[in-house]
Amino acid sequence: MTQAMDLNADLGEGSVHEADIMPFISSANIACGGHAGDQESMRDSLRLAARYGVAAGAHPGFPDREGFGRRELHFAPADVTGFVREQIEALKAVAAREGVRLSHVKPHGMLYNMAVMDEGLASAIARAAAHSGVRLYYGLAGEHSVMLRAARQAGLQAVGKALADRGYAPDGSLWPRSRSGTLLDQAAAVAQGVRLALHGRTTAVSGEPVAVPARTLCLHGDGPEAASLARALRVALETAGVWLSAPSPAV
Template sequence: MTQAMDLNADLGEGSVHEADIMPFISSANIACGGHAGDSESMRDSLRLAARHGVAAGAHPGFPDREGFGRRELHFAPADVTIFVREQIEALKAVAAREGVTLRHVKPHGMLYNMAVADAALAGAIARAAADSGVPLYFGLAGDHSLMLRAARESGLQAVGEGFADRGYAPDGSLWPRSRPGALLAQAAAVAQGVRLARQGETTAVSGELVRVPARTLCLHGDGAEAAPLARALRAALEAAGVVVQAPSPAV
């Protein structure tokens, strides 16, 4: 049986490499005004995605441009629902003008990382996504991920996400960026991406086997290495018999 895997990247964040990445991915997570992005960058990313047949989704984060959404912040769940919904709706408004329908929501940065283990936060984000009517929700793959549980409870279609270019902890969470092994070089990222797609597993930084039942793979789009990695990973996936395509919402 032919295997399918989505390949997504976090875009709309001001990277000059975005146009070089887009031809090789199947889903784009577009920053929508929290950690990065404005109406002009949203429009440009949506147009680029449409040109390459890439599914567009919202990438809401903490309202923290100074820290690029990577600082641990604490909001009441009701306030999280409000700012996440506002960001998704901002992108939806631009998308409507461009004739693009948003397919998914994927939280950004620290908002994502905290929601993996915080049920209240995960629920607040999922409610905002459900309120906005976007059908698919990308969250960390694995039984321990509260993100996917909250998505399903909110009526969203949960899509487990693996990370080609990030190291894993033994419990299936991402290895902290501040520690060695958090970011993988191209050859290691390509190998890990193919293994995740074909076998649904990888090896933790500390050596343990980790199950990662992913349907979408992320690579980060904010560095000069992003485009070569996207090209190499897509080629390797296809050579391994994996069809790269965005997940479709269930009818």
């Protein structure tokens, strides 16, 4: 029996491979001026998404271009809500001019990683998404996900997200980047993506089984291998009977 899974990628960040990735994904998270992105890049990404029928979403991050949004920064919750909403609204304005409706929000980099464990931060981000009128929110998959709980409390539709190309810890969190095994090669990432889509679980880097009940799989879109991985994963998913489809807001 066919089942649906979304395949998303982080785009609009200056990668020359973006046009090669877009045909193989079903939703795109577009940088909108925090860690990367400007009016021109947002427009280009939105046009590509529209050309290939890909759902377009906002990918807000810390206002930290020098560190590409990957440095741990600390802001008051109101300030987080402010800069996240500002970024979403910037993309929303460009999307309106292009005739594209934004479907979702997925935080970037360290903003995302910190929100996984910080309920106050997660709530501040979710409030910004809700105020912007976007209904879907992509956050770390899991029964006890802080991000997804904050999204629901803000009135958003929470969408559990897994990473095909990252190793997992036994508790369902991502394996630390500082340790070996955090980044999977293409064959391992494809195999993990199919397991996650079909069974909602995978094997942790340390060997234990781990449940990851995801509706969307994420790929990093900023490397030369991204397009090859996107294509290989899409082919493997469809071969396994998985239909690629972006989530739709509940009526």
